[in-house]
Amino acid sequence: MTTTRGGPAAAPAPPTRLTTERRAAAVEVCGLRKAYGTKQAVDGLDLRVERGEIFAVLGPNGAGKTTTVEILEGFRRRDAGEVRVLGEDPQSAGRAWRARLGVVLQDSRDQSELTVAELVRHFAGFYPAPRDPDEVVDAVGLRAKAGTRTRQLSGGQRRRLDVALGIVGRPELLFLDEPTTGFDPQARRSFWELVLSLRDGGTTIVLTTHYLDEAAHLADRVAVVRDGRVVALDAPDRLGGVAARRPVVRWLDGGTWRCERTDSPTALVTSLVASGAGTDGEVPGLEVTRPSLEDVYLDLIDGGAATPSIAPGTLAEEARP
Amino acid sequence: MTAPTTSAAPTGGSGRVARSSPALPGPLRLGLARSAAELRAFFRERDAVIFIFTYPVIMLAIFASVFDGQDQGTDGYGVPFAQYFLPGMVATGVMLTSFQSLAISIAVERDDGTLKRLRSTPLPATAYFYGKVGLVLATALVQTALLLALAAIAFDVPMPWTMPDGAGRVATFAWVFVLGCAAGAVCGVAFSSIPRSGRSATAVVTPVVLVLQFISGVFFAFFALPSWMQSVASVFPLRWMAQGMRSVFLPEQAAALEPSGSWQHGATAAVLVAWLVVGLVVGARTFRWRRRDDG
Numbered sequence: 294m295t296t297t298r299g300g301p302a303a304a305p306a307p308p309t310r311l312t313t314e315r316r317a318a319a320v321e322v323c324g325l326r327k328a329y330g331t332k333q334a335v336d337g338l339d340l341r342v343e344r345g346e347i348f349a350v351l352g353p354n355g356a357g358k359t360t361t362v363e364i365l366e367g368f369r370r371r372d373a374g375e376v377r378v379l380g381e382d383p384q385s386a387g388r389a390w391r392a393r394l395g396v397v398l399q400d401s402r403d404q405s406e407l408t409v410a411e412l413v414r415h416f417a418g419f420y421p422a423p424r425d426p427d428e429v430v431d432a433v434g435l436r437a438k439a440g441t442r443t444r445q446l447s448g449g450q451r452r453r454l455d456v457a458l459g460i461v462g463r464p465e466l467l468f469l470d471e472p473t474t475g476f477d478p479q480a481r482r483s484f485w486e487l488v489l490s491l492r493d494g495g496t497t498i499v500l501t502t503h504y505l506d507e508a509a510h511l512a513d514r515v516a517v518v519r520d521g522r523v524v525a526l527d528a529p530d531r532l533g534g535v536a537a538r539r540p541v542v543r544w545l546d547g548g549t550w551r552c553e554r555t556d557s558p559t560a561l562v563t564s565l566v567a568s569g570a571g572t573d574g575e576v577p578g579l580e581v582t583r584p585s586l587e588d589v590y591l592d593l594i595d596g597g598a599a600t601p602s603i604a605p606g607t608l609a610e611e612a613r614p
Numbered sequence: 615m616t617a618p619t620t621s622a623a624p625t626g627g628s629g630r631v632a633r634s635s636p637a638l639p640g641p642l643r644l645g646l647a648r649s650a651a652e653l654r655a656f657f658r659e660r661d662a663v664i665f666i667f668t669y670p671v672i673m674l675a676i677f678a679s680v681f682d683g684q685d686q687g688t689d690g691y692g693v694p695f696a697q698y699f700l701p702g703m704v705a706t707g708v709m710l711t712s713f714q715s716l717a718i719s720i721a722v723e724r725d726d727g728t729l730k731r732l733r734s735t736p737l738p739a740t741a742y743f744y745g746k747v748g749l750v751l752a753t754a755l756v757q758t759a760l761l762l763a764l765a766a767i768a769f770d771v772p773m774p775w776t777m778p779d780g781a782g783r784v785a786t787f788a789w790v791f792v793l794g795c796a797a798g799a800v801c802g803v804a805f806s807s808i809p810r811s812g813r814s815a816t817a818v819v820t821p822v823v824l825v826l827q828f829i830s831g832v833f834f835a836f837f838a839l840p841s842w843m844q845s846v847a848s849v850f851p852l853r854w855m856a857q858g859m860r861s862v863f864l865p866e867q868a869a870a871l872e873p874s875g876s877w878q879h880g881a882t883a884a885v886l887v888a889w890l891v892v893g894l895v896v897g898a899r900t901f902r903w904r905r906r907d908d909g
Contacts, residue, residue, distance in 0.1 A: 366734060368730070368733070368734075368903075368904065388638055388736040388738060389638060389736070391734070391735060391736040392638060392735075392736040394734070396731075396734035396735075398727065398730060398731065398734065400727065401727045401731060402726045402727055403723070403726040403727045403728040403731060404726070405655055405728075406654070406655040406656075406658035406659050407651060407654060407655050407658075411651075411654070415647065415651050416735060418639065418644065418647050419639065419644065419735045419736050419737045420638075420639075420735075420736060421636050421637060421638050421639070421736075422636065442658070458731070462735065462736070
């Protein structure tokens with residue numbers, strides 16, 4: 294069902310040559326490439342993150358998400374391509390540029406004998422115009438743990454401390470790399486509220502995540518990365534284009550499952566009732582579904598068929614004439 | 615786990631304010647802040663504090679008690695054992711707090727992501743190193759003070775300022791101490807790139823330090839070592855730090871016990887400065903904020 298794939302052309306803001314770009318975006322990436330040995334981790338990736346939006350980067354492990362984000366953060370050097378983050382090249386940008394950035398890394402195992410409040414205050418001192426450290430500790434929900442040494446925090450608490458250290462410098466652009474891994478559902482919901490409030494305060498946020506519901510809830514736009522390239526880029530509810538969201542009608546036809554994607558499910562159901570309904574007027578097994586973000590995403594990263602799951606054992610998928 | 619109070623989210627003012635805001639804090643001020651944070655964290659880590667501070671003190675206590683009443687010397691001239699042993703222990707303490715503790719702690723901080731996190735902030739690298747220097751100087755001073763107190767009170771070792779040319783001895787102590795701390799610290803930074811992980815850091819660093827202690831005239835009197843061992847030790851800074859410290863704590867006549875028959879202050883300064891420069895160059899070239907396996 295490759296016809297349902299939305300290509301990069303579906304993006305509302307397709308990347309253009311950076312040199313001709315006039316309007317300042319938070320992040321502009323054009324033709325980014327990075328290889329580790331023979332493995333091409335990032336292979337001609339284009340991105341443009343507008344100021345003030347929450348931009349989610351989705352993709353399977355090894356798709357090049359973290360490599361891309363770490364190039365944007367200035368941790369890695371690229372092999373080719375153009376990159377502008379807050380108007381500067383991360384490879385050569387200095388302290389003043391870092392002061393405008395907030396970074397929450399994916400795997401932070403560092404522990405300290407300092408308390409939560411001490412550490413947040415210490416980091417605030419690195420920045421020219423930091424937020425109030427106590428307010429930040431409150432904002433991430435660690436007030437009760439402010440006097441606890443960070444070594445003694447639970448995994449979720451430590452993750453929220455990571456976020457506190459990432460936002461205490463009042464960043465214009467915040468990178469969140471899988472920020473809610475290990476959160477319980479309630480902590481996750483609270484964290485989402487925090488992220489949305491940061492966005493409403495004017496912070497641009499680049500979020501990588503494995504959780505599709507998180508992307509659907511938070512992101513203004515989503516980029517799906519596969520094999521080091523952006524394969525789709527759109528608002529979460531438009532991702533993959535109209536075709537990918539075409540409703541699916543399923544029913545049982547003489548003991549065989551049938552499945553069809555159509556823009557007019559009502560007409561199809563009406564015709565099914567007229568032709569194939571049983572004596573009781575019911576179409577056996579009738580079901581009309583719209584693909585979720587997860588279905589669309591799986592379709593995009595598989596690059597192949599992403600039909601909503603069909604009853605096991607009877608995988609007959611036929612289009613009606 | 616408490617839920618974040620989202621009403622208190624710091625939304626006041628957009629990030630764009632930062633551009634017209636005051637300048638970045640200077641490296642020196644940040645270095646002081648780093649020193650304070652490093653020291654606070656260090657003194658809360660009780661096992662490390664105890665090891666760093668008590669190891670030379672306990673060694674001095676053991677050796678000075680076991681060899682109590684014996685003199686170290688040849689040809690009829692000797693100095694009391696504790697007095698001869700103390701300078702070596704002072705030098706060892708400087709090496710432990712500078713070289714060993716930095717080589718291990720930076721390797722651990724690289725491994726666990728502390729360095730990568732700091733790298734993502736506007737903290738300049740110089741401020742990070744100033745912080746380490748502050749930690750080394752403070753801990754080395756405390757440790758040396760403990761050693762001197764034990765030696766003076768329990769083993770009647772005369773303190774340099776009570777001896778002839780007291781001011782000169784204190785001055786010698788100051789430059790050997792500072793140069794030794796500096797050379798040890800930069801070599802520790804350079805060496806921290808060798809352990810492959812934080813967990814292996816102690817195992818990689820400790821044997822180096824231990825071997826140097828045995829061949830540099832710390833546990834055995836330097837004049838009693840085979841000359842080839844003396845030659846090997848002369849390449850490394852600990853032997854020179856120990857000799858420099860002996861010139862501070864031993865009577866002038868004890869210079870005759872040295873292989874060259876003099877204190878060789880010039881050579882001591884030259885070797886320590888050489889290691890300082892080599893450590894700086896190698897450390898600056900090999901220093902990494904990230905683990906080796908992290909791209």
